[in-house]
Amino acid sequence: MALLKVSSLRKYFAVKKGLMIKPLLVRAVDGVDFSLDEDRIFALVGESGCGKSTVARLVLRLIPPTSGEVLFQGMNIFGFNGGALKAFRKSVQIIFQDPFASLNPRKSIMDTISEPLKIHRIVEKNRLKDKVVELLNKVGLGSDILYRYPHELSGGQRQRVCIARTLVVSPKVIVADEPLSALDVSIQAQILNLLQELKREYKISFLFISHDLRVVHYFSDTIGVMYLGKIVEYAKTEDLFGEPFHPYTGVLLSSAPVIPTSDTTHYAPRITHYASRLIQGEVPSPIDIPPGCPFHPRCPRRFEPCDKIVPELKEVDERFVSCHLY
Amino acid sequence: MRLLSVVGKRFSRNRLSVIGAVTVLLLLIISILAPFIAPYDPTATDVRHTLSPPSKTHPLGTDELGRDLLSRIIYGSRVSLKVGFVAVGIAIMTGVIIGSISGFYGGVIDAVLMRFVDMMLAFPTFFLILAVISILEQNIFTIMVVIGLTNWMDVARLVRAEFLSLKEKDFVSAARAVGVSDVRLIFRHILPNALSPVFVAATFGVAGAILIESGLSFLGLGVQPPEPSWGNILTAGKDNIEVAWWLSLYPGLAILVTVLSYNLVGEGLRDALDPRLWEAERH
Numbered sequence: 001m002a003l004l005k006v007s008s009l010r011k012y013f014a015v016k017k018g019l020m021i022k023p024l025l026v027r028a029v030d031g032v033d034f035s036l037d038e039d040r041i042f043a044l045v046g047e048s049g050c051g052k053s054t055v056a057r058l059v060l061r062l063i064p065p066t067s068g069e070v071l072f073q074g075m076n077i078f079g080f081n082g083g084a085l086k087a088f089r090k091s092v093q094i095i096f097q098d099p100f101a102s103l104n105p106r107k108s109i110m111d112t113i114s115e116p117l118k119i120h121r122i123v124e125k126n127r128l129k130d131k132v133v134e135l136l137n138k139v140g141l142g143s144d145i146l147y148r149y150p151h152e153l154s155g156g157q158r159q160r161v162c163i164a165r166t167l168v169v170s171p172k173v174i175v176a177d178e179p180l181s182a183l184d185v186s187i188q189a190q191i192l193n194l195l196q197e198l199k200r201e202y203k204i205s206f207l208f209i210s211h212d213l214r215v216v217h218y219f220s221d222t223i224g225v226m227y228l229g230k231i232v233e234y235a236k237t238e239d240l241f242g243e244p245f246h247p248y249t250g251v252l253l254s255s256a257p258v259i260p261t262s263d264t265t266h267y268a269p270r271i272t273h274y275a276s277r278l279i280q281g282e283v284p285s286p287i288d289i290p291p292g293c294p295f296h297p298r299c300p301r302r303f304e305p306c307d308k309i310v311p312e313l314k315e316v317d318e319r320f321v322s323c324h325l326y
Numbered sequence: 327m328r329l330l331s332v333v334g335k336r337f338s339r340n341r342l343s344v345i346g347a348v349t350v351l352l353l354l355i356i357s358i359l360a361p362f363i364a365p366y367d368p369t370a371t372d373v374r375h376t377l378s379p380p381s382k383t384h385p386l387g388t389d390e391l392g393r394d395l396l397s398r399i400i401y402g403s404r405v406s407l408k409v410g411f412v413a414v415g416i417a418i419m420t421g422v423i424i425g426s427i428s429g430f431y432g433g434v435i436d437a438v439l440m441r442f443v444d445m446m447l448a449f450p451t452f453f454l455i456l457a458v459i460s461i462l463e464q465n466i467f468t469i470m471v472v473i474g475l476t477n478w479m480d481v482a483r484l485v486r487a488e489f490l491s492l493k494e495k496d497f498v499s500a501a502r503a504v505g506v507s508d509v510r511l512i513f514r515h516i517l518p519n520a521l522s523p524v525f526v527a528a529t530f531g532v533a534g535a536i537l538i539e540s541g542l543s544f545l546g547l548g549v550q551p552p553e554p555s556w557g558n559i560l561t562a563g564k565d566n567i568e569v570a571w572w573l574s575l576y577p578g579l580a581i582l583v584t585v586l587s588y589n590l591v592g593e594g595l596r597d598a599l600d601p602r603l604w605e606a607e608r609h
């Protein structure tokens with residue numbers, strides 16, 4: 001059984017245009033399915049505004065869905081309350097993109113990290129400090145920052161504090177919403193290594209949200225490519241990088257700068273037929289999603305049915321793709 | 327904390343605000359130490375020296391019953407400051423609670439509470455206070471409560487606006503994700519970050535409350551003689567303005583200086599706590 005299973009998840013936001021006028025709907029997440037197994041890393045990739053972060057918030061039950069469900073260990077998380085909800089909060093944690101915004105500026109590091117310990121009564125009061133120091137050491141920080149405030153720390157240190165806060169409750173799943181993109185490149189590598197170490201040590205599953213294909217290639221087991229609120233391709237990492245099926249995945253890979261190494265050369269030639277056609281234009285507004293395949297206005301390989309019929313996500317060679325080419 | 331020292335530095339750059347702050351502090355000391363500073367008992371009458379002009383024995387003169395004006399003004403400051411602080415305290419408590427709930431929960435709760443705020447704002451406050459005071463018992467406690475309960479709306483709106491933006495912040499989501507309860511989220515996570523505009527509003531609020539109290543006492547609906555308050559001294563001054571100008575001038579000056587000082591402090595605080603200027607400071 002999958003640890004986390006997301007099925008037909010939808011989230012529409014209403015944009016009010018005034019009294020008596022029918023509100024416009026932003027279809028941020030428009031029917032997303034995926035599953036995450038124990039001790040695995042599932043990456044969700046896509047351009048800004050494709051609904052990745054909304055999926056993260058839904059999976060954490062920070063916002064209610066419009067429809068669909070998220071099953072955690074087989075139970076729908078939107079049905080939880082009381083004790084079950086508290087247990088769920090202990091099992092699934094989140095790391096945000098911006099470590100400046102995700103720490104309370106008026107709380108010291110000690111306060112921030114010890115709070116979940118107090119709420120879930122994980123350790124005795126007199127052992128709080130020891131436990132916090134232990135967690136800080138685990139993420140590569142010293143006890144010297146215990147009584148510092150977030151504004152006194154660097155971006156990398158803050159992100160480590162955020163990671164320590166998620167570890168407090170010994171979670172089974174960590175949702176990492178672009179945890180690297182606000183950091184310097186040198187720091188990115190350190191944080192990525194830290195996440196990998198933690199995964200090895202605690203067997204935590206990750207829902208890793210990113211737009212950085214290099215990181216995803218290196219880190220994840222399976223990948224879902226999102227476009228305008230839908231998953232357009234869903235495959236094992238090697239398969240996806242080996243040969244992208246969906247044209248969107250193709251242009252996405254070809255627009256990422258690839259440094260030829262022994263690791264990357266084996267897939268580089270296969271995507272060259274997209275290379276001359278870098279992705280054109282902007283992502284259409286999720287208020288006004290194009291008819292047919294949402295990608296067709298930008299697609300280099302569109303043909304007859306693309307602007308009329310919405311493609312379904314179908315299984316092709318043990319992977320899933322939603323494109324009329326297959 | 328470093329934040330406090332930065333705010334202090336920014337505040338002290340505004341000279342007028344510093345003057346205001348010093349005056350406010352001085353007024354506080356005077357009202358606390360009133361029994362030791364005042365040269366006479368503020369209610370002791372002296373029929374031989376009624377309406378005597380300022381002199382060496384009575385620096386600000388005496389009133390129609392021969393009471394020392396300086397002593398009465400010093401004791402009057404106690405009333406003003408007490409009303410100012412307690413009324414603002416009540417206003418802030420009410421405003422913070424209503425504003426927090428409104429901003430945090432949003433939706434129907436927000437709509438209902440904000441329409442209630444609009445309704446309260448639609449009343450001409452001073453006349454509402456007059457009406458309520460004339461029905462209830464006229465003592466300082468009633469005045470404080472009534473002023474407090476008619477002046478919380480601005481605070482509620484400010485706090486609501488802060489909550490609306492703060493509740494979307496990642497640190498709030500992160501706290502929610504670790505299982506922090508709503509009450510704790512509101513009071514321990516969001517509220518401490520929403521207090522800057524409340525401090526500013528409170529400072530202006532003290533000035534406003536002092537003015538209202540003076541007005542009420544002047545009309546005879548506030549603090550009742552013989553207990554001195556700046557407002558009811560002015561009433562006596564009005565009856566004798568042709569023969570005893572000092573009875574109108576000095577309590578009037580006291581009100582002016584006090585209100586002006588609080589407003590100056592409020593303005594200084596508003597600039598010092600402005601987060602946009604704050605950002606500029608850091609870089």
